[in-house]
Amino acid sequence: MNDDVRNIVLGVIAAGISAALGWVARTYLYRRRLRRKQAFFGLPDNSESLLVVNRGATGPELTVMRYDVFALLELAALIKDCNAHAQILPHDTARQGFGERTEFCVGGPASNRRMAAHLSSLLPGVRVNVDAEPGPERGSFLVGSERYRVENGREEYALLARLTADRSQNIRPVFLFCGQTSITNQATTRYLARNHERLARKYGNSPFVLLLKVINSQAYGPDVVELVADVTRDAQTALPAAAAPRNTHRAS
Numbered sequence: 068m069n070d071d072v073r074n075i076v077l078g079v080i081a082a083g084i085s086a087a088l089g090w091v092a093r094t095y096l097y098r099r100r101l102r103r104k105q106a107f108f109g110l111p112d113n114s115e116s117l118l119v120v121n122r123g124a125t126g127p128e129l130t131v132m133r134y135d136v137f138a139l140l141e142l143a144a145l146i147k148d149c150n151a152h153a154q155i156l157p158h159d160t161a162r163q164g165f166g167e168r169t170e171f172c173v174g175g176p177a178s179n180r181r182m183a184a185h186l187s188s189l190l191p192g193v194r195v196n197v198d199a200e201p202g203p204e205r206g207s208f209l210v211g212s213e214r215y216r217v218e219n220g221r222e223e224y225a226l227l228a229r230l231t232a233d234r235s236q237n238i239r240p241v242f243l244f245c246g247q248t249s250i251t252n253q254a255t256t257r258y259l260a261r262n263h264e265r266l267a268r269k270y271g272n273s274p275f276v277l278l279l280k281v282i283n284s285q286a287y288g289p290d291v292v293e294l295v296a297d298v299t300r301d302a303q304t305a306l307p308a309a310a311a312p313r314n315t316h317r318a319s
Contacts, residue, residue, distance in 0.1 A: 101149070107267040109169040109239040110149035116239075118142060118155045119181050121174035134249040134289070135173055141256040142171050145263070158182065166232050170241040173252050175206070182245055189230050190276065191305035195245070206247045210278060211301030217247040220285030224295070225251040227259060228276040228302070229266075240272075246281075254281045254289035276302040 105111050118139055121132075139155070146153045151169075158172075158179040176183035177197040186193050194209040208215040208224055215224045225246035231238045242259070246252040258279060259266070266275070278295040 103267055104263065105149045105151075106272065107263060108145065108149055108151075108242075110146060110151035112150045114149075114151045114168070116146055116151055116153050116169040116171065118153050119158055119170060119172040119179070120155065121158050121178035121182075132249040134253040137289075138173050138244060138253040138256040141253065141260050142173075145260055165241050166238040169239040171244070171256075172241060173244045173256070174249075175245055175247065175252075177206075182243065185230075185241065185243055186245070189241075190226075190228065190243075190302045192302045193226065193276075194306065208247070208278075209306070210298050211304070211306070213301075215278070219248060221283060223247045223251045223281045223284060225255040225279045225281060226276060226298075226302070227255045227279055228274070229270070230274045230276075231272075240274075248284075250284045250289055251279075251281045254284070254292050255279060257289050258292045274303075275299050 110116060120135055120139060143153060153171075158174065158181045172179065172182050172185060174182055175197075176186055176195050186195065192211055196204045196207045196209075198205050203216065204214075206217040208226070210226075217223050223246065226243060228243040228245075229240050230243065231240050244252050244255040244259075246255055275297065276299045278298045280293045280295050281289065282291045282293060284291075
């Protein structure tokens, strides 16, 4: 074997080794990233999860608002990426506890009974105005001492929460997407889809409650979302019997 042939053979071997090492490294990084994502969502391989949605008001059949359907699609993609499965349940048939399966609950308490139950038991520091009659306070959030009013199409708020029944690592989380309007529900799920890696790095498996603001949805849809504050402490602290809001937030 002359020097030229030997150099070619060595080059091929080196290229093969480099390609193999690159593949191993990429596979390792992919698997590590997947495991972190699965841990954050509580979705190991082939696990089951629940998508709890509100019924539309058009009849007894399961009908879901258009933007809530889009929210479900955002969540379904996340669940599939974790190699997990989802079951869709209407809010008034999801009569079960939580902790055994990860739950994604979409919709405000006015149209989602399960959301109302979660807010009452897990977030006693949050009040949502569910008055049927039109008025300036309709749909507003009271979080601690701060009130956040809805300005349809201009400035709307939503809560994104990751919660567990206790601190145990074996308890699967419940994710809440509680918006003042249906488009804010989609905006909240999209925010989670885009930012789950950053949230996982910051919070790990700890609970959190974030207040989001959807800006000018009539022009930008669910895409322009601003993080207002981490309200975990206020949301988990029970309100006094006669809570008076300190400030009112509304569009200027």
